[in-house]
Amino acid sequence: MKKNMFLSRISLILTFIMFVTSFQLGAIDLTKRADALSFRKTFKDVELDKVWKIKFDKSLKPTIENINKVRVYDSNFNYIETIRDYSDNNRTIVVKPMKDYKPGSYYYIFIDRDLKAADGESFGTEYRIEFLTKGGVSTPDLTVVLDPGQTFATYVEGFGILGKDLNLDIAKRVGNELKSQGVNVIYTRQGDNVSWSREEDMRKRADVANKANADYMVSIYCNLSETKTSNGIETYYLEGKNKDEQFAQEIQDSVIKKTGANDRGIKTKSNFELFEKLKMPGVIVEVGFLTNSTDASNLKKSSYKDNIAQGISKVILSKVKTSNSTKTEIKPSMKYMSKEITTGTDFELPETLKITYKNSGEKKVISVNWKRKIYNVNKSGTYYCYGTIDNNGTEVIIEYKLVVKGQENDTEDKDTDNNSDDNTDENKQTEEKNDDNTEKHVVTLNASRGGFDSGVIGDNGVIEKDLNLEIALKAGEILKTRGYDIVYTRESDYVTWNKSNEIIERVKISDDAKSELMINIGANSVSNTEVSGVETFYREGNKAGQKAAKLIQDNVIQKTGATYRGVKSNTVLNTLRLSKAPAIWVAVGFVSNEEEAQRLKETAYKNRIALGIADAVTEYFNGTHVDVKDELHVKEITKRIKQGQVFSLPDKIDIILDGMGEKAYKVKWDNTTVNTSKAGVFKYEGTLVDREERVVLTLIIGRAQKTGYKVVLDPGHGGYDSGAIGYTKTREKDVTLSVALMVGNYLVRNGVDVEYTRTSDKVSWPSNVSQDLKVRTNIANNYKPDLFISIHLNSTYNETAHGVETYSFYGSSQGYILASYIQNELIKYTGANNRGVKQKGFYVIKYSDAPAALIELGFLSNKDEEKRFKSIEEQKKYARAISVGIFKKLGVTNYDVTD
Helix, strand or coil, X not given: CCCCCCCCCEEEEEECCCCEEXXXXXXXXXXXXXXXXXXXXXXXXXXXXXXXXXXXXXXXXCXXXXXXXXXXXXXXXXXXXXXEEEECCCCEEXXXXXXXXXXXXXXXXXXXXXXXXXXXXXXXCCEEEEEEECCCCCCCCCEEEEEECCCCCXXXXXCCEEHHHHHHHHHHHHHXXXXXXXXXXXXXXXXXXXXXXXXXXXHHHHHHHHHCCCCEXXXXXXXXXXXXXXXXXXXXXXXXXXXXXXXXXXXXXXXXXXXXXXXXXXXXXXXXXXHHHCCCCEEEEEEEXXXXXXXXXXXXXXXXXXXXXXXXXXXXXXXXXCCCCCCCCCCEECXXXXXXXXXXXXXXXXXXXXXXXXXXXXXXXXXXXXXXXXXXXXXXEEEEEEEEEEECCEEEEEEEEEEEECCCCCCCCCCCCCCCCCCCHHHCCCCCCCHHHCCCCEEXXXXXXXXXXXXXXXXXXXXXXXXXXXXXXXXXXXXXXXXXXXXXXXCCXXXXXXXXXXXXXXXXXXXXXXXXXXXXXXXXXXXXCXXXXXXXXXXXXXXXXXXXXXXXXXXXXXXXXXXXXXXXXXXXXXXXXXXXXXXXXXXXXXXXXXXXXXXXXXXXXXXXXXXXXXXXXXXXXXXXXXXXXXXXXXXXXXXXXXXXXXXXXXXXXXXXXXXXXXXXXXXXXXXXXXXXXXXXXXXXXXXXXXXXXXXXXXXXXXXXXXXXXXXXXXXXXXXXXXCCECXXXXXXXXXXXXXXXXXXXXXXXXXXXXXXXXXXXXXXXXXCHHHHHHHHHHHHHHHCCCEEEEEEEECCCCCCCCCEEEXXXXXXXXXXXXXXXXXXXXXXXXXXXXXXXXXXXXXXXXXXXXXXEEEEEEECCCHHHHHHHCCHHHHHHHHHHHHHHHHHHHCCCCCCCCC
């Protein structure tokens, strides 16, 4: 039976500046020649501004989703921006580079098998065209080691800057500049951890440079001084080394010229272990004083750090020794790889391959980064799977041939992998039927902005449209490997809509694909540069959208450690309002916040956001339970009585339900026994009989003999706001409430009156961050306390970060004393890592009338600390410590914090 197949003929017209070359494929009978499904051809000496015209026998479906099935990649498998359009009555796709291709470089055009004709027929396979551009560039013959210093010196800190983080930031900026010019860059560290001890530090750094046979080494440090007026930049070299002295002077002059900083000149060190071990010229650049407000302010600015980096880079690039021709590239050579399977079989590509290097004959087992790792194929044919391997710092594209045949009885799959002598266990694949892929879920990823609309732009160069697209493509890549059908509203900066029909076209792409979920990805920007964090919106009243929004918000926060700004209903965003599928909008951060913008520039951070989105989608379709009841909530109830006073839990409670006024409801309490003989804070839980809604009554039993002091305790987050989320889904809001109630219990038992901003998860404020914080400070100030303490947990995408830190507001001497007392006791009682007492402008401590402290008990992003905070006994240690710190600040001496 003859099949009606799309693209029985394909011709590619290659348009050059002076002449036209063309070739043509004849008719292909797919039922007879399965291996002919692959069209692969290489072209050489291609012009740098070449335009491709890809002509088809049938008219194509003229959608942006379809045109994005034709993509261009470089040899590192990086996506190349191109302008693509239909012509010739939609029978031709024109592909034009947005900027010239690089000379002497390989590029690949992929035509996706899901490309559709106007009649709905799919292309059926993936085609590849490879081309090599004309010319070539000389490659710098230079290796530089960049050394971000002060890894172990966590005390190098001032005005909110940690020295080791600053050094790493600047080193990476230098490295990026040098690598863009072809310089071989090696770092002594690329994160917060190193593989050696403090005692070995300098020797090991020198070893990195010596083993690399580097030409130069540049160490980046920051300065401290007891004199707050000390400021400026200085560069050190080893005494008696003329080349080092010259190198130091060049760098000092260049950096001063770029920054305009105070020139402290070059200086010598006569017995510095790092310098003594080096076999090449090396210098230390002290980029500024963290104890000086002006230097610290400058070093917070991305533009200033860029100027330092450019000053250093300019000198290094002046040392470049170039050759007249491109360096000989040692490419890996792999034997022909293929696998034969039957239709309907799952095939997972091997994680590693053994390759042989040309010129050397060396064999290595190397990890492969596959574009798509798992294939479930229902149609016969030949498929080409693409991935990349790391070839000494350069990614090389590789290809794996997958031959799919129809199922035959009693026929085993034959492994035709001619590389099997080099790949044993690595190539053994599971070939069980994947029932999950029989009906794939369809998800639309909408990278907002694009084309004419750049969106918001950060001071550090983050462009929202590029940020959104990168996250969307990465999330889609992850979800595809999990068996989801992914629809993109755009896969490049090229868009087919204008400002007037943009939203309609985006939603139409999603609706036409019959998407089951639409995820919109964007970023924020506001005039207040201190605002940061992630927030997720859903269409008001849409419970499926609300579920998806909660899952995405929680997963992205857990993966990134970003500030939790909540899950919010919305009636204004048209992509949410018009979409037939449940739709959400996730704002991944604020590019107006310098710290967050810098994180959003890092590939690893963007990948974490994408993974959070992908995990949320998986949980959504797996039926993970999420509480999406109506946004009515029962407000919390607090009762105050004196020790020994008779009190019975009420049968009914007047409950204020949002939007429904006040009403008396019967309550069935979990425990009706109340003992008022002991002072303290006690929690009673029950259920509203008619609503199956949980209610909490907090009973504060005051001690007869009181100290006269009053304290407000603020358990961070709550209600709509989970705060940080740990790996095992521990929520910050739950831990802070538990610890705060324990602290209050110790205080009340010792005669201190306590007020809480919340005593349960039934918060008294709306789902709005600014109103949330205002209500908390109003509760505190109206109580007129002697002290205000806000309790939080930390989170960051650096999984090794751990320890306690306590904050006071800038310039508040009493707040600083309070914070110091609490910090000292926390370290004493818990043995946690001491991250110090710091000053910052957090809203609740800034606007507190009383001396205030904000405590970060530890990091939920650290697996060990998260495990610790799940323990009630461990929580009690933190509560006792906070209580003792408060007692010491109040001058209460005869206290008891035993249970």
